[in-house]
Amino acid sequence: MLKVLLSRLGQAALVMLVVSAVSFVMFRYVGDPVATMSRENASVEEKAELRRSLGLDQPLVVQYGRFLGRTLRGDLGISYRNQRPVTELIAERLPATLELVIVATILSLALGIPLGVLCALKPNGIAARLVQALSLIGISTPTFVTGIVLILVFAVSLGWLPSFGRGQVVDLGWWSTGFLTISGLKSLLLPGITLALYQLTLIMRLVRAEMIDVLSSDYIRFAKARGLPTRYIHFRLALRNALMPVITVTGLQIGSLIAFAIVTETVFQWPGMGLLFIQAVSFVDIPVMAAYLLFVGLLFVLINTVVDILYAVVDPRLRARSA
């Protein structure tokens, strides 16, 4: 068990080292921040001064050492564009993205599980066929098109819901939440649905596949033979077991959802981390890009490692295989 734990942690550390190296190389070699930051007609002295204040005149080893030290202390540099610490910018944007991801996850589970069960129980029914066809359309429709169509219908034509921003937010310490005001909740609706649709197809297909698998297993056939009520068999016996992998996948997907929120946030001008990142990409704001990469990389590695270790705890066969 200890061996598995150590090897997983070692792998995680290795991946993080690679990610931080990429992040540093970007930080150091890509583009000339001085040219990006200074005014059009800045003098040579002004540029040299700026270079010195950013620490770009130091030898490479010193810069790398500084980078690692700063990163470990949680200082990710200063945004070239906003002239503010990157850690501060990310902390400020984090709640918006996480709230969006939470809403999307809840919506996709609330819709995906019943629809998946429906498709599995009556695979040849009209409803199941319709749902299957819609899911193919769902896969083929890019998120931003869904968002634009929702905006056109509910914001422009009907005028029911706001189409950009978070509405009114309430500050709880450093966390600003949109859950506590009417306008905040209304603003969450369209972007939440847009992001959820990306996830919905996946959950639906997974629930359907797992449910069909479980329904054909022996214990369900015995339960039917015993004459237990159908409702009890389907929802108490089958669904519970079918949901295990769904929970795992939903957890694993949270990382992708945060990354994928970039598109939704752009469509709805949602002030989250994704919008911060995409603005950084278009303005070549390297510190923000590097920090976002580090942050999302860390998140992915954390989620994957925890899931791997949990699997090893739950399933002894995996322990034997990797040892």
Next chain:
Amino acid sequence: MKTLAATPGRFIRLGAPISVIVAAIIALILVACALLASWIAPYDPTDLASFELINAELPPAFTADGDSRFLLGTDNQGRDLLSAMLYGARVSIAIGGGAVLLAATLGVTLGLLAGYFGGRVDALIMRVADVILSFPTILLALLVSGIARAIFPGAATAEWAPVILICAIAIHEWVQYARTVRAATMVETAKDYVRAAKVIGLPPRRIMLRHILPNVMSPVLVISTINLAAAVLTEATLSFLGVGMPPTYPSLGTLIRIGNEFVFSGIWWIALFPALALVILVLAVNIVGDWLRDRFNPKLRVKR
């Protein structure tokens, strides 16, 4: 290779349901229209002399105050939207096709190497593949294009945009090819004909390319259909986010991005028509791809 030739007759003989045949025909028509854009488009949207600002934002011809010269209306610069869409679809398909080609070449090569040699080569390639697979496509693609933007500043970014996009998409897509080809190669390598080839002293390069490769190609072709749809979507997403094709040489994604700025003023057609074209194209390719996958190799079915 011949078994996959996309003629309607073959599809019918293979027992394709009517929906797949319709989808295949639609996909072929759309691709043909896009490829023939310079002959069938009413105007040339890349020719600055062909459009005037005075015609900007005209609604489609079939609406109340539409202009019969522009069937689907015009964009914010007075370009005929239908022409821009045809040229845009050509750009989208070219980049998607380029990305699939690059990813397939890279993935098949690495998959063959990993599957044939095994051991350390295999471990290294698959380790890299695992790391890449743990990040979503869109994030990696954004990262690549972000770095590329910094390396080619200003005007050069626009010039290099197609190449940057192809690399940005292929960096994630090769993994699937590598995994599939590796597994198939391992099976083939254990067979007698490969062992015989080794015994008579053929060089590994020749064994891999002439003997193993033809036998592992059919799943590659099946994957490519679905990957083409995915690549077109990724390109559109990147262009929509403003890190893809520039407005002077738009893809479908760029057109939707331009249109998105006008949605609030009730000018819906600039965003909606290119979006519709994109969805229909991707849907048609996906339907054909799904069916091919189930028909030729049920084992490839992935839970999505």
